[in-house]
Amino acid sequence: MRVFIVKDYEELSVQAAQIVAGQIYVKPNSVLGLATGSTPLLMYHHLIRIYKEYGLDFSEVTTFNLDEYVGLPEADKNSYHYYMNDNFFRHVNLDQKKIHLPDGMAASVDAECLAYEKAIQNCGGIDLQVLGIGQNGHIGFNEPDEKFEAYTHEVKLKQDTIEANARFFADISEVPTRAISMGIKTIMQAKKVVLLANGSNKAEAVYRAVCEGITPEIPASILQLHQDVIVIIEEGAAQYLKDRLTFQQKEKILFFNKIHECSKIIAS
Numbered sequence: 001m002r003v004f005i006v007k008d009y010e011e012l013s014v015q016a017a018q019i020v021a022g023q024i025y026v027k028p029n030s031v032l033g034l035a036t037g038s039t040p041l042l043m044y045h046h047l048i049r050i051y052k053e054y055g056l057d058f059s060e061v062t063t064f065n066l067d068e069y070v071g072l073p074e075a076d077k078n079s080y081h082y083y084m085n086d087n088f089f090r091h092v093n094l095d096q097k098k099i100h101l102p103d104g105m106a107a108s109v110d111a112e113c114l115a116y117e118k119a120i121q122n123c124g125g126i127d128l129q130v131l132g133i134g135q136n137g138h139i140g141f142n143e144p145d146e147k148f149e150a151y152t153h154e155v156k157l158k159q160d161t162i163e164a165n166a167r168f169f170a171d172i173s174e175v176p177t178r179a180i181s182m183g184i185k186t187i188m189q190a191k192k193v194v195l196l197a198n199g200s201n202k203a204e205a206v207y208r209a210v211c212e213g214i215t216p217e218i219p220a221s222i223l224q225l226h227q228d229v230i231v232i233i234e235e236g237a238a239q240y241l242k243d244r245l246t247f248q249q250k251e252k253i254l255f256f257n258k259i260h261e262c263s264k265i266i267a268s
């Protein structure tokens with residue numbers, strides 16, 4: 001795990017976009033794992049900018065999103081289909097046939113989970129997975145649990161997740177209670193992972209994911225076992241890392257510098 005603390009959300013987003021851009025520059029037919037939520041919004045904005053300014057080519061890229069609500073049609077403004085299309089897909093030259101999200105309206109959710117998992121494997125797995133983190137430590141919609149759920153599966157959302165996501169809906173009663181999510185093994189099989197955390201409401205989850213034991217109670221903690229994870233944390237979300245760690249622990253865990261090597265790839 002390489003952990004970087006950056007000064008603000010803008011810098012987090014630029015660095016994340018540059019890592020994704022670098023991945024595509026090096027491997028144009030990359031398979032990307034993508035996330036929704038507030039955190040990656042500005043990263044998508046910067047990816048669109050890089051596409052427009054530098055001609056970053058998405059035409060061979062394949063994408064798989066982490067999750068989708070069960071029961072929301074694609075046209076619903078709160079579906080992750082809508083979010084991805086509105087905030088990213090329609091602005092770049094992605095091939096529609098190479099875009100994948102779980103179908104929250106599938107007649108059989110179990111069959112959809114199996115098919116989604118198979119589609120990821122058929123594409124050779126994910127090259128770079130972008131993740132946000134929930135206040136309860138979830139990644140994708142893998143909620144705190146007694147065990148790690150391996151593959152794409154149906155999730156019953158926790159009350160705190162429903163409350164956290166209610167801000168996007170007119171009323172909390174409209175927030176779906178179920179979702180389809182990639183599993184922990186699906187995520188862990190990605191060749192590279194970038195975990196993004198923004199805002200002081202994520203400080204506790206970040207601290208527990210990065211510094212404490214690996215437990216399904218904090219699903220993101222499993223990433224400590226992944227061989228190639230970059231964690232980019234904005235100052236507010238890094239508050240407990242900075243307050244609670246000793247100097248030696250910081251030396252071991254944290255990189256306070258910027259990710260210069262990634263920014264250079266796109267410029268060359």
Ligand SMILES: O=P(O)(O)OC[C@H]1O[C@](O)(CO)[C@@H](O)[C@@H]1O
Pocket residue numbers: 035036037038039040066067131132133134135139140141161165
């Ligand atoms: O970025 P946000 O909006 O805080 O969401 C954090 C996480 O919650 C989810 O949106 C699911 O609730 C994830 O997809 C995301 O990574």
